[in-house]
Amino acid sequence: MKPAPFKYHRAETINDATGMLASLDNARLLSGGQSLMAMMNLRYVMVDHLIDLNPVSELAGIRIDRDRVELGGMTRQRTMLESDEIAIRAPVIREALGFVGHVQTRNRGTVGGSLAHMDPAAELMGIAALYDAEITLTSTRGERTVSIADYPMGYMTPNIEPDEILTRVSFDLWPQGHGYDFREFAQRHGDFAVVGVGSQLTLDDKGEIDRAAVVLIGVDDGPVRLNDVEEALIGETPSDDLFRAAGSMAAKQEMMGDALITADYRKRVADAFVRRSLTNAAARAKEISHA
Amino acid sequence: MPDGKHTREINVVVNGEPISAAVEDRYSLADFLRKVIGLTGTHLGCEHGVCGACTVLVNGDAVRGCLMLAVQAEGCEVTTIEGLANADGTLGKLQQAFMDNYSLQCGFCTPGILTTLTAYLRDHPDADEPEIREALSGNICRCTGYDTIVKAALSVAAEMKGARA
Numbered sequence: 001m002k003p004a005p006f007k008y009h010r011a012e013t014i015n016d017a018t019g020m021l022a023s024l025d026n027a028r029l030l031s032g033g034q035s036l037m038a039m040m041n042l043r044y045v046m047v048d049h050l051i052d053l054n055p056v057s058e059l060a061g062i063r064i065d066r067d068r069v070e071l072g073g074m075t076r077q078r079t080m081l082e083s084d085e086i087a088i089r090a091p092v093i094r095e096a097l098g099f100v101g102h103v104q105t106r107n108r109g110t111v112g113g114s115l116a117h118m119d120p121a122a123e124l125m126g127i128a129a130l131y132d133a134e135i136t137l138t139s140t141r142g143e144r145t146v147s148i149a150d151y152p153m154g155y156m157t158p159n160i161e162p163d164e165i166l167t168r169v170s171f172d173l174w175p176q177g178h179g180y181d182f183r184e185f186a187q188r189h190g191d192f193a194v195v196g197v198g199s200q201l202t203l204d205d206k207g208e209i210d211r212a213a214v215v216l217i218g219v220d221d222g223p224v225r226l227n228d229v230e231e232a233l234i235g236e237t238p239s240d241d242l243f244r245a246a247g248s249m250a251a252k253q254e255m256m257g258d259a260l261i262t263a264d265y266r267k268r269v270a271d272a273f274v275r276r277s278l279t280n281a282a283a284r285a286k287e288i289s290h291a
Numbered sequence: 292m293p294d295g296k297h298t299r300e301i302n303v304v305v306n307g308e309p310i311s312a313a314v315e316d317r318y319s320l321a322d323f324l325r326k327v328i329g330l331t332g333t334h335l336g337c338e339h340g341v342c343g344a345c346t347v348l349v350n351g352d353a354v355r356g357c358l359m360l361a362v363q364a365e366g367c368e369v370t371t372i373e374g375l376a377n378a379d380g381t382l383g384k385l386q387q388a389f390m391d392n393y394s395l396q397c398g399f400c401t402p403g404i405l406t407t408l409t410a411y412l413r414d415h416p417d418a419d420e421p422e423i424r425e426a427l428s429g430n431i432c433r434c435t436g437y438d439t440i441v442k443a444a445l446s447v448a449a450e451m452k453g454a455r456a
Contacts, residue, residue, distance in 0.1 A: 002317055002318065002319065002322060002338075003317045004317070005296065005297065005315075005316075005317055006297070006316060006317055007297045007316060008297065008299065008316035008317075008360065008362050030360075033358050033359060033360075033363075034340060034355070034358055037319070037340070037357070037358040037359070037360070038339035038340045038357075038358060039339075041319070041338050041339050041357065041358075042339055050316070052360075052362075052363060054363060078352075101429070102343070102428055102429025103353060103407070103410075103411065103426055103429060104343065104346050104353045104354055104355050104407065104429050105340060105355065105358075105429065107352045107353060107354050108354050108355070108358065108359065188428070189425060189428040190428050190429060
């Protein structure tokens with residue numbers, strides 16, 4: 001079993017890659033290949049030209065400037081998992097990456113590849129939504145930035161034009177001392193999430209929640225931010241009752257059912273996991289004085 | 292559709308030996324190892340990145356041989372199951388531990404598990420049982436139930452720890 005014939009092209013720079021993408025017919029970009037190569041092997045995807053982004057060093061890297069992070073599209077999942085800066089400044093990313101595939105796939109898999117493939121269970125899509133990330137797309141026509149809210153267009157369909165490359169994803173860090181948690185339920189470790197939950201919150205100097213973000217993955221085409229839950233948490237003091245109510249609200253979301261997992265089952269998992277995730281995030285949060 | 296077969300010349304070092312060979316663009320690294328240079332110890336199971344049988348080391352890191360193209364290995368060092376034995380032909384530590392602990396039955400998954408654990412134990416010599424089980428989550432074995440594989444890995448980790456103490 002192998003892919004249908006194609007011609008392989010090695011891009012060395014972003015300009016190389018955008019130029020080839022604009023001029024070649026039925027071309028696809030190859031990043032980590034941990035989804036695309038599988039789809040090509042199964043001949044779900046057949047291309048005439050494959051443009052390899054792996055040699056494009058300017059696409060890889062983690063840049064942190066004060067409170068803003070910029071991840072190059074070709075930054076490997078393993079690189080992020082092993083980054084001390086990420087572990088300290090954005091620990092929820094590290095926690096989420098532990099659920100992304102396996103050690104072998106994280107050695108190749110990239111952040112841009114994951115966002116461009118846009119599997120409904122993609123942990124990194126959940127992270128991008130949790131941080132209200134901005135995604136930068138580059139083509140021979142120039143550059144444009146899309147907010148994560150405008151990025152999913154449908155099932156496995158990101159807001160990327162055929163001639164565009166996902167060059168980077170950027171977002172603002174949360175303040176030091178914020179609480180965080182990422183957890184998911186899958187049928188075996190590293191498999192697609194049935195439901196995943198990411199949450200972050202900050203506590204003010206009275207111990208009340210003054211900022212909250214909660215996201216679900218695996219329940220719809222793209223990640224689902226639970227805005228109603230977030231609003232209900234603001235101004236409240238963490239408690240079992242509060243987080244139990246948050247879980248119940250989360251379970252009211254519309255969720256997809258598939259051949260193996262019903263929507264009702266996803267709702268029950270979401271109920272429990274949102275409660276547990278927020279409980280852990282609150283336990284990890286330190287009170288921050290804004291004085 | 293592009294005309295005819297597309298091939299490239301690649302230069303790789305496989306188990307310490309420099310190799311130059313022509314390979315079809317669409318060949319996976321595992322196909323190249325098996326069909327072009329005849330190293331059939333790397334096994335192909337699912338060929339879509341799930342089973343882990345084809346795991347090889349590229350520049351020391353464990354990767355799926357079915358999800359990386361051979362042409363992408365240009366300039367890389369590749370280690371396969373054939374490269375894990377000692378220079379004198381005796382079994383490497385991990386291989387010997389697999390023998391001693393009865394860690395394989397049919398053996399189909401074993402090359403991928405040995406390459407995975409070789410890299411993992413090198414990077415995490417202090418690994419405990421849950422960590423080793425997680426490291427093995429990307430390798431499917433349908434015979435053993437993993438217990439004896441984990442036992443072998445733990446025995447090597449203990450030996451490495453002893454050697455450093």
